[in-house]
Amino acid sequence: MTTHAVEDQYFRTLAVTLDTAGGFAEVSGELVPTGTVRRRPGSAAQAPYPIGTGDSTLLTAQVQDxxxxxxxxxxxxxxxxxxxxxxxxxxxxxLAARSTETSTLTRDGEDIATFEAHGNEWISAAWQRPVDPQDATVGYLLALAFGTGAQTAPRAFVMALLDSIPGQ
Structure with missing residues (x-):
């Protein structure tokens, strides 16, 4: 489990913690409510998500209580x-992929930020308007637990083919 500090333009320093093997992600800070995502204990971590699963039945999450x-x-x-x-x-x-590196966060259908994450070592948010502390917690938590960006379809297809070749 590792924790890193992230600087935000509105909410100053946030602490982001990610434990892929243990299935735990947390965002906290002096100016934001604490948010967590937990994978069910005993469930195996699977790629490609940093939290270890995309199966919502294996996940619990909360912001404050x-x-x-x-x-x-x-x-x-x-x-x-x-x-x-x-x-x-x-x-x-x-939180939806918009490029190979970034994802856009919407609140009730309106774009509010663009996120970019590399594990929990580096996460950035570019807010398009002032937001509530709750929005920041949710955005950082989703970027931390699920990652940002996605490959293009042709690249993803080629990578899947390469992964299927024994010995590669």
Missing amino acids: EPLALTPGPARFRRGTWYVDALLGTTAYR
Whole structure:
């Protein structure tokens, strides 16, 4: 398990913690509520998600003490299938891949930020407007637990073919 500091333009320093093997992700900070995602104990970590699964039945999440319902997309060859939906109270979020490196966070259907993550060692958010602390927690937590960006369909197809060749 490792924890790194992330600097945010509105919320100053945040702590991001990721344990892929143990199935745990956490975002906290002085100006934001704490958020966590946990994979069911005993379930095996599987790529490609940093949290170790895209199976929502194996995940529990919360922001402060409020449940955060997660529904990851199928993550197939098309970039548009790489997303995760989250519902916190009546607020709907989606973190969806927009390039090979970035994902866009929407709140109730409106773009509010672009995220880029490399594990938990480096995460950045470019906010398109001032947001609530809850939005920051959810955005960083989704980027941390599920990653950002997605390969193009042709590249993903070639990589899948290469992965299927024995001895490669």
